[in-house]
Amino acid sequence: MQLEINNVSKSFGKKKVLENLSFEVNSGEIIGLVGENGAGKSSLLHILATISKADSGSIRLGKWIYGKNRKQLRRMVGFVPQDIALWEDMSVEENMLFFEKLSWINRSKIELKQLCEDMELLKWKESVHTLSGGMKRKLNMAISLIHNPGLLLLDEPTVGIDLRSKKEIAEYLKQTAQVDNKMIMYTSHDMDEIQSICDAVVCIGNDPFYENLLREANMKIISI
Numbered sequence: 603m604q605l606e607i608n609n610v611s612k613s614f615g616k617k618k619v620l621e622n623l624s625f626e627v628n629s630g631e632i633i634g635l636v637g638e639n640g641a642g643k644s645s646l647l648h649i650l651a652t653i654s655k656a657d658s659g660s661i662r663l664g665k666w667i668y669g670k671n672r673k674q675l676r677r678m679v680g681f682v683p684q685d686i687a688l689w690e691d692m693s694v695e696e697n698m699l700f701f702e703k704l705s706w707i708n709r710s711k712i713e714l715k716q717l718c719e720d721m722e723l724l725k726w727k728e729s730v731h732t733l734s735g736g737m738k739r740k741l742n743m744a745i746s747l748i749h750n751p752g753l754l755l756l757d758e759p760t761v762g763i764d765l766r767s768k769k770e771i772a773e774y775l776k777q778t779a780q781v782d783n784k785m786i787m788y789t790s791h792d793m794d795e796i797q798s799i800c801d802a803v804v805c806i807g808n809d810p811f812y813e814n815l816l817r818e819a820n821m822k823i824i825s826i
């Protein structure tokens with residue numbers, strides 16, 4: 603499967619956030635989105651998650667076209683926003699079962715538990731309010747994977763969490779891209795992490811500072 607982004611632009615009022623952005627991503631690839639605060643990284647993820655629309659340009663995921671096939675696209679896309687959205691008074695198990703009910707495919711309890719264990723979240727019976735920030739992020743990720751999306755969009759999945767959880771999330775992303783052939787796009791301000799996980803990067807916002815950083819790190823840049 604391929605994601606094709608062609609000349610996409612987006613403004614909020616007079617502020618141009620994305621300008622003629624074009625690049626392609628294939629299944630199995632992990633793409634980092636970098637750029638300064640306010641550059642437009644989340645805005646691009648929101649467009650790809652079909653929460654918001656581009657002002658111009660075209661986007662295609664496999665045979666489905668953004669702006670035309672929203673229902674089909676929503677089945678193929680998993681989105682983990684920056685803000686954690688969980689039922690705090692329910693257990694990990696109850697959260698997974700709740701979101702499975704909202705999903706368009708049925709998953710057994712064993713499969714749901716496995717999704718959590720794949721990312722080292724081993725707190726099945728525990729209440730969410732007792733979990734650390736890193737564990738909550740993992741649970742948010744596990745929920746986004748319930749419907750087995752081919753494209754996974756993650757907005758700063760590793761911000762504010764400890765090194766062990768960071769490493770576990772990074773390992774999980776690499777593994778699911780390779781083994782399950784998922785396409786992953788994620789934003790981060792951590793250049794070392796981007797370098798170790800991503801196959802290529804998209805630099806949002808025409809920022810020479812970031813371009814230089816990426817070139818110095820020998821990263822493959824697919825769009826500026």
Ligand SMILES: Nc1ncnc2c1ncn2[C@@H]1O[C@H](COP(=O)(O)OP(=O)(O)OP(=O)(O)O)[C@@H](O)[C@H]1O
Nearest residue numbers: 614615617619637638639640641642643644645646
């Ligand atoms: N719904 C909205 N209405 C108006 N302006 C918006 C809206 N969403 C985003 N913006 C503006 O668009 C710009 C890009 O925001 P965005 O959140 O995409 O940046 P970002 O690169 O993800 O930043 P950060 O690294 O801080 O998360 C910002 O100036 C922001 O204030």
